Amino acid sequence: DGGITQSPKYLFRKEGQNVTLSCEQNLNHDAMYWYRQDPGQGLRLIYYSQIVNDFQKGDIAEGYSVSREKKESFPLTVTSAQKNPTAFYLCASSIAPQQHRESYNEQFFGPGTRLTVL
Amino acid sequence: DAKTTQPPSMDCAEGRAANLPCNHSTISGNEYVYWYRQIHSQGPQYIIHGLKNNETNEMASLIITEDRKSSTLILPHATLRDTAVYYCIVRAYSSASKIIFGSGTRLSIRP
Numbered sequence: 001d002g003g004i005t006q007s008p009k010y011l012f013r014k015e016g017q018n019v020t021l022s023c024e025q026n027l028n029h030d031a032m033y034w035y036r037q038d039p040g041q042g043l044r045l046i047y048y049s050q051i052v053n054d055f056q057k058g059d060i061a062e063g064y065s066v067s068r069e070k071k072e073s074f075p076l077t078v079t080s081a082q083k084n085p086t087a088f089y090l091c092a093s094s095i096a097p098q099q100h101r102e103s104y105n106e107q108f109f110g111p112g113t114r115l116t117v118l
Numbered sequence: 119d120a121k122t123t124q125p126p127s128m129d130c131a132e133g134r135a136a137n138l139p140c141n142h143s144t145i146s147g148n149e150y151v152y153w154y155r156q157i158h159s160q161g162p163q164y165i166i167h168g169l170k171n172n173e174t175n176e177m178a179s180l181i182i183t184e185d186r187k188s189s190t191l192i193l194p195h196a197t198l199r200d201t202a203v204y205y206c207i208v209r210a211y212s213s214a215s216k217i218i219f220g221s222g223t224r225l226s227i228r229p
Contacts, residue, residue, distance in 0.1 A: 035219075042205065042219035043162070090161050092217075106152075107217055109161025 003027070006091050006110035013117050021076045021113045023091030030095065032074035033107065036060060037088040049074055078115065085117045122206045122220055129226040136193040138223050140206030143187045148210045151182060153191045155202040162205065165191065196227045
C-alpha cells in the first residue's frame with residue numbers, strides 16, 4: 001500500500017538533546033513538508049522540499065534542520081536551539097505543483113509524531 | 119495566499135447535514151478553496167477542493183458563492199466519525215505548494 005509513515009508515534013527526550021524525526025513516503029511524490037502543531041492550534045510550516053537535495057524554510061524554521069538526500073525520505077532534526085520543542089509534528093507529501101497546471105496538489109499527511117521534551 | 123475565517127466550533131445531530139461555513143473575502147482569481155479535516159491526534163485528511171463551481175465527492179459537497187468570497191462544506195449525513203477539526207484553506211498553484219492552516223472549526227456530532 002502506498003502511503004506516508006512517521007516514526008515513532010511518541011518520542012521523549014531530555015532538554016538539550018537533538019532528536020531526529022523520521023518521515024518516509026512511497027507515493028513517488030517530489031514535494032515533502034514538515035509542520036508543527038501545538039494544542040488547539042492549526043498547523044505551522046517548518047520546512048519544505050520540492051525536489052531532492054533542495055529545501056526551503058517555512059514560517060518557523062529556527063531551531064530545526066532537514067535533509068533531502070532521497071526522494072522518499074525527509075527527516076527533521078529538532079535541535080537544542082529550539083526553545084519550545086514539545087509539540088505534535090506532521091509530515092506531508094505531494095506531487096510537485098509544476099507537474100500540474102491545475103492546483104490539484106493535494107497533500108497527504110502521515111500519522112504524526114508527538115515529541116515531549118522533559 | 120488569502121486568509122480564511124471559520125467559526126471556532128459547531129455541533130450537529132447524527133444523521134443530519136453538517137454545514138460548515140468559511141469566509142475568504144480576499145481570495146484571488148487563481149486561488150482554489152481546499153477543505154481538510156483532522157481527527158484528534160491524526161494527520162489532516164483531504165476532503166475536497168474547488169475553484170468556482172460546486173463540487174461533490176463521496177465525502178462531501180462544496181458550495182462556493184458566485185463572488186467566491188465564501189464557501190460551505192456540506193457533510194450530508196453526519197456520523198460520529200465525522201467529529202474532527204475542519205480546515206478551510208485557499209491557495210494558488212502559482213505559489214509554493216505549502217498550505218497555510220488556520221485554527222479551523224471543531225465539529226462535534228451528537229448522538
